[in-house]
Amino acid sequence: MPGRIAAVSIVEAIAADLRSRVFSGELGSGEALTETDVASSYEVARPTAKASIEKLVAEGLLDRGTHKTARVVDLGPESVRDIYLARAYLESEVLRRLASGRTVPAGAVQANKDIAAVKSGAPLDVVEPDMRFHTSLIDAVGNTRISKMYRSLVGEVRLCMSRVQSLHLLDTALIQAEHQRLLELIEEGRGDEAAGLLDVHLGRARERLVAAMGGEAGPEAQSPSDLVAE
Amino acid sequence: MPGRIAAVSIVEAIAADLRSRVFSGELGSGEALTETDVASSYEVARPTAKASIEKLVAEGLLDRGTHKTARVVDLGPESVRDIYLARAYLESEVLRRLASGRTVPAGAVQANKDIAAVKSGAPLDVVEPDMRFHTSLIDAVGNTRISKMYRSLVGEVRLCMSRVQSLHLLDTALIQAEHQRLLELIEEGRGDEAAGLLDVHLGRARERLVAAMGGEAGPEAQSPSDLVAE
DNA sequence: CGCCCTTCGATTGTCTAACAAGTACACATG
């Protein structure tokens, strides 16, 4: 099978293109997206452009008030912390339940191998397998709503990352090692320790991202201690 | 402060009305919602009605395919299990973190008192304070994204409940007692036990709801044992 | 008699054109 072909509507097509342009950084934070601009650049009617914009607003990629032009969301340090804490909540519970069943997702194992493979390459290439590692863990529980919620969070993370030029700070080897340890802890049924390590893992990524965004450490939550479950 | 007044658009107003009609059960599962019907009944133009419908589709209350008329979602037993498991994931992690800080949300305490107050009344009146109890716990962690995700799940739960005529099975006293025990466990810092109790608590509610919907127990997950973290 | 194909009504997707209403900002006025 050559893959399901889908006849997407014009609205969806435009929304998808705008989405990719937002993720690629072509559309920067706070950039205005007027309905007429979108309509003329894609050569469609304004209601069509409007529908596309509102789709992205519903997804959380754009922001808009009544009678105000839509803008690409500007995620500050507080938002980054909010996002990463939400990730931690979802994912640590997933780790516990995976550990209780001692089920190590094959996809996560493969993803971590892929991280090791690109170790010497460009540091941005590690983002994709890293995300794949985490989503594999989430998807392993087989809950459609949890997967959907996590995917929404991942989208916001990607949005943050596209706002950052210097991601050279990430230590690929450390990431890969911690992932490996997480998988081991799952296999050994040690859910609590896996959850704790995940807090550290995500906490570091979070502060690194905040720092790269030019934000300073928040009033609290500077140390990862307040994130550790116990 | 008399509360922020908001000038909602027509689209939002119609969406809100449709939403309440779906929750109240006036619009049953699988009921069709034609764009022209909505437009004529609210005396608005079709694009406006279309936007309202698509808003509810994005919220997950309506279902629709391309070129097919929108219908109220029909949530089967699998969906109920999916929803409740997602609730359990979010909420049990919240309980752990609340317990680690020994923070007992005042709103949850009040909500449980309200449950006790209506103990002798109509069994449906217990649904509102029950939901308030759980959302209070979630909101106590102060994470906007988690709160938003949980609210979406609560919406789906309410949708399920509106599909059920006989909810007389719920044991108000038991619910109230388990809530009380959850709060105590939080206060004592025993997160693991709180999470375990929550699994039992939600597992029972889930199976009760499935039974009331006329569905039989699933192939697995009949016993709550596979939901307990350890 | 049953199955396939065509046709038709109903519904949605999209467009054009237009007007009303709101926001934001500059400008003038007290």
Place this chain on the structure above:
DNA sequence: CATGTGTACTTGTTAGACAATCGAAGGGCG
């Protein structure tokens, strides 16, 4: 300096229209 006014830009909503598509009813054929 605060306040009001005005204007340009943008969005909210409407009307009507046409094409594309889906579902079902009906007719032809084996």
